[in-house]
Amino acid sequence: MHQPHDQVRPSIYYRYQVFDAWLPSRHSKTQKHQVVIAGAGPIGLVAALELARHGVASVVLESERQVSEGSRAIVFTRRSMEILQQVGVADRITQNGLPWRFGNSFYRGQRVFRMEAPFDDNDRFFPMINLQQQYLEEYLLDACRATGLIDLRWGNKLTSVSQDATGARLEIDTPEGPYTLQADWLVAADGARSGIRSGMDLKLEGNSYEGRFVIADIRVDLPLPTERLAFFDPDWNRGNTVLMHREPRSIWRVDYQLPEGETPEQALAPESLRQRIDAQLAMIGHAGTPWEMDWCSVYSARALTLPDYVHGRVLFTGDAAHLLPIFGVRGANTGFQDAQGLAWRLALVAQGLAPAALLESYSTERVGAAREIIDEAGKSTRFMTPPTQGFRLLRDAVLSLSLTQPFVGPLYHWRTSRPHEYRASPLNCAGDDNALFAAGPGHGAPPANVQLGPDDYLLDHIDHAFTLLYFSAEKAVSEALLAVAHAARQQGVPFSILAIGSSETVHGADQTLADTGSAVRLRYGVRAAGAAYLLRPDQHVCARWMTLDAERLQAALQTATMTTPTPSGVHA
Numbered sequence: 223m224h225q226p227h228d229q230v231r232p233s234i235y236y237r238y239q240v241f242d243a244w245l246p247s248r249h250s251k252t253q254k255h256q257v258v259i260a261g262a263g264p265i266g267l268v269a270a271l272e273l274a275r276h277g278v279a280s281v282v283l284e285s286e287r288q289v290s291e292g293s294r295a296i297v298f299t300r301r302s303m304e305i306l307q308q309v310g311v312a313d314r315i316t317q318n319g320l321p322w323r324f325g326n327s328f329y330r331g332q333r334v335f336r337m338e339a340p341f342d343d344n345d346r347f348f349p350m351i352n353l354q355q356q357y358l359e360e361y362l363l364d365a366c367r368a369t370g371l372i373d374l375r376w377g378n379k380l381t382s383v384s385q386d387a388t389g390a391r392l393e394i395d396t397p398e399g400p401y402t403l404q405a406d407w408l409v410a411a412d413g414a415r416s417g418i419r420s421g422m423d424l425k426l427e428g429n430s431y432e433g434r435f436v437i438a439d440i441r442v443d444l445p446l447p448t449e450r451l452a453f454f455d456p457d458w459n460r461g462n463t464v465l466m467h468r469e470p471r472s473i474w475r476v477d478y479q480l481p482e483g484e485t486p487e488q489a490l491a492p493e494s495l496r497q498r499i500d501a502q503l504a505m506i507g508h509a510g511t512p513w514e515m516d517w518c519s520v521y522s523a524r525a526l527t528l529p530d531y532v533h534g535r536v537l538f539t540g541d542a543a544h545l546l547p548i549f550g551v552r553g554a555n556t557g558f559q560d561a562q563g564l565a566w567r568l569a570l571v572a573q574g575l576a577p578a579a580l581l582e583s584y585s586t587e588r589v590g591a592a593r594e595i596i597d598e599a600g601k602s603t604r605f606m607t608p609p610t611q612g613f614r615l616l617r618d619a620v621l622s623l624s625l626t627q628p629f630v631g632p633l634y635h636w637r638t639s640r641p642h643e644y645r646a647s648p649l650n651c652a653g654d655d656n657a658l659f660a661a662g663p664g665h666g667a668p669p670a671n672v673q674l675g676p677d678d679y680l681l682d683h684i685d686h687a688f689t690l691l692y693f694s695a696e697k698a699v700s701e702a703l704l705a706v707a708h709a710a711r712q713q714g715v716p717f718s719i720l721a722i723g724s725s726e727t728v729h730g731a732d733q734t735l736a737d738t739g740s741a742v743r744l745r746y747g748v749r750a751a752g753a754a755y756l757l758r759p760d761q762h763v764c765a766r767w768m769t770l771d772a773e774r775l776q777a778a779l780q781t782a783t784m785t786t787p788t789p790s791g792v793h794a
Contacts, residue, residue, distance in 0.1 A: 224379040224395035226287045234441055234516045235471040236356045241287050243377030246401040255281050256572045258392060258405040260380045260418060263290060264355065265540030265557035266411030267362040271309035272565030274369040275686040276716070276759070278572050281403070282372060283394065285379035289363070292517035293354035293439050295554035296469055301641040301668060302555045303347040304681055304761075305562050310368075311361040312347070318357060320470055321348035325450035331505075334624035337450075344672050344745070346679045352448060352469050354439075355554075383408060383418060383536060390535040407568060408536045411561075416542035422533060426545065428526035428596050433462075434480045435521055436489050440499060441472050442513035444506075451506075454621055458501035461614070466502075473516065476502060477548075486520040523547040527592040531560075531585040539564050544592040552595055559641060560588050566686070566759035570783060575714050580784045583648050587666075591642035643667040644762060651756070651765035651778040661747030662755075663763050669755075672742045674735060680742060683733055686759050687716035688779065692731065692770070693723050693743060695751035699730035702772035710779060716759065717779075723751065758782055 231238045257273060259266045262284035270280045298306070298315065306312045325337035339349035366372040381400070382393040385408075392403040410418040419426075451466040462479035469475055476499060480489050488494060495518060503511050527544035531537060540557035564584050570576035605617055644650070644666030656665050663670050672680040688710070692699065699719055710717040721731035722742050728734045737743055746755060754770040755763055756778050765778035780786060 223397055223399050224285065224377065225397055226285060226377045226379075228287060231288055231291050233356075234514055235473055236354065238288050238356075241376040243287060243397045244375035245396055245398050247398060253402060254404045255279070256406045257281070257409060257568065258283065258390075258403060258407070259409040259411055261411035261413055261540075261542070262286075262359075262363075262374060262376075263411065263413060263540070264295065264358055264362060264554055265561050266409070267359065267366060268305070268309055268558055269409055269411060269539060269561040269565050270372045271362065271365055271369065272562055272686070273569055274366075274371040275309070276566060276569035276573075277371070278569045279371040280373070280409075281405075282366070282374045283378045283380050284374065284376050287376045289356050289359040292519065293356070293469060293473065293475065295355045295358075296352050296467060296475060297555075298351050298353065298358075299555045299640070300345060300347045300349050302558045303351065304668075304671070305558045307346075307681070308562070308686065309362070310365045311358070314361045315351060315353055315358065316347070318470060319351040319353035320448040320468060321351045322448040322450070323349045324447075325452070327452045327454065329454045329621050329624055332625060334621075344670070344679075344741075346671060346673075346681070352467060354469055354473070357470075380412070380417065383421060385535045387534075406535065406572060409564070409568070410536055410538045410542045411540050412542050414541040414545055416538075418536065419528070419538065419542055422536065424528055424533070426526035427529055428524070428545075430522065430524045430526065433523055434484075434486070434489070435477050435523075436480060436495070436498075436518060437521060438476045438478075438495060438499060438518040439469070439473050439516040440476060440513045441516060442474055442503070442508075442511055443472060444468075444474060444508060444511070446506075453502075453505070455618075456502070456505055458498065458505060464502055466506075478502065480520075489520055490518055521548070525596040527589060527596060529589065531564075531588055532581050537564060537568065537581065537584070539588075543588070544596075546592070546595055556592070556595060559591065562760045563588055570715070573714055576783045576785060583784070587642070587644045587647055590644070590646070594642065641668040647762075647764070649758065649764050649782045649784070651774075651781050653774065653777060654765040655768045656766055658768055659747040659766060662745065662766070664766075665763060667763050669757060669761050669763065670745050672745050674738070674741075680735070681761070683720060683735060684757065684761060685716075685718065687718040688759060688782070689757040689761075690717070690719045690775070691746070691755040691757065692719055692721050692728075693737075693746075693748045693751060693753045694721055694728060695723060697724075697726070697729060699728060700772070703770070703775060704730045706772050706775050706779070715779070715783065756782070 228240055257280040259270055259280050259282045262282050270282050273280050303312050323339040323341050326333055327335040377397055379395045381395050384391045389406045390408045394401050412418055448468045453464040456464055465477040467475040524545040531543050539560040546552040567580045567584050571578055647666045650665040707717050719731045721728035721734045723737045725736040752769045754767050756765040758764050764782045
């Protein structure tokens, strides 16, 4: 029988809660479910919440009985915050997190590069915000409970998976013994050590780098701003790299590279930790400052992905699908995009509104994104942890030049995580006017936010539906366009019309937004009334037109859902 850890995890800043294990003897025998999600980390919970927004219930299996041990993922990007806004937790993160936008690289006591992430009035969220993963999971769990559609089963360990064309059979172990579940679809969100991935004998592709890092969370009072600090070749750790991030509640994250040949056991010995953290504090001018250890671990830099995220009835997401170096805050932030991109497709397929082939487009898009990230992350990782003597010589030359040559500084840029643009997605409309736009988000891009007024932004008005941004000067949406919208809704496909431009209500639109000063039109490259954008439920652009008619809108919807019209006009 599975016996998860039931002692409250120690922490000097976070109060853990041990949740009651879900036991089969205390619940109904209904064992057939549309969607089961393995893993109650941030990615699994976001996937469950996104499915719930589409009205799809899910069972979430978690082998442990507490949220994650240690701070783990601590930096969340602006795009991640936009996704987390959709599932209802962004406000709590903003209230309790530490926003920032500057990163600093130091060499031999000199700052040689200062990164400034873009930020202006049109951005609701800062480029980055720091918050420990335990808090994020807590907020997500509260949101899950509020839906009434998510069955969270603590202390339930998925031990085996078998599948056929109709679904998956799951063997679950609990503190009172095993039971069996039947699922139409299984979402594998069980993390970097995915038991589902290994049980299916699936291999990751890419590179594993030799450099190992200690990750340590300490409580210490330092009069420093919330900015990324990177130290190359410090006196106490020659040839290696040290990173520092400020976290809420007087916690600081210290990551330092280990000398070649040192084992994790040696690295995590209390005396080793004490000496090295003392040395780092001394190097930044705070020698002797008292500090207290909260949590520590060892990790290595890996840049790996599955070549396909869809395996029959099993769908991979987050770290179960790919392993990415932390440099550039890519792990969880990439996973949120996975979860959002998967959930809307799975909802349509599970509800019989789209063919299973739609899920293949999830794999195409996200594998492509992972490979692009791996390419970029590799550049950062090779600079942080040179894999060969040749790379080290080149890195050291750059470091030396940076002391006197400012042009070298940008080579330190850490190529932070960014939302992927699915320019080659099969869901993009081939017959639209994408090529005619001189500005604005193009095919496959996420939307551009625009401030409409005090505490009011464009993305606040875009929900889980296919959304038509309709730039119209008319008092009403045409009957032909309304007919397309009505037909989609009748079939169960969520569809919303957002009229932009008028200060008066546009009849037929679900919302009307006044575009004071034409800020939205300018940001979206709209030259005249009648233009439109179609956003997918994950908000990525799948079509845009200089002028729109019903036939073109219908064609774009069919492409984006991979459906085709029957002779009667009903989607198949």
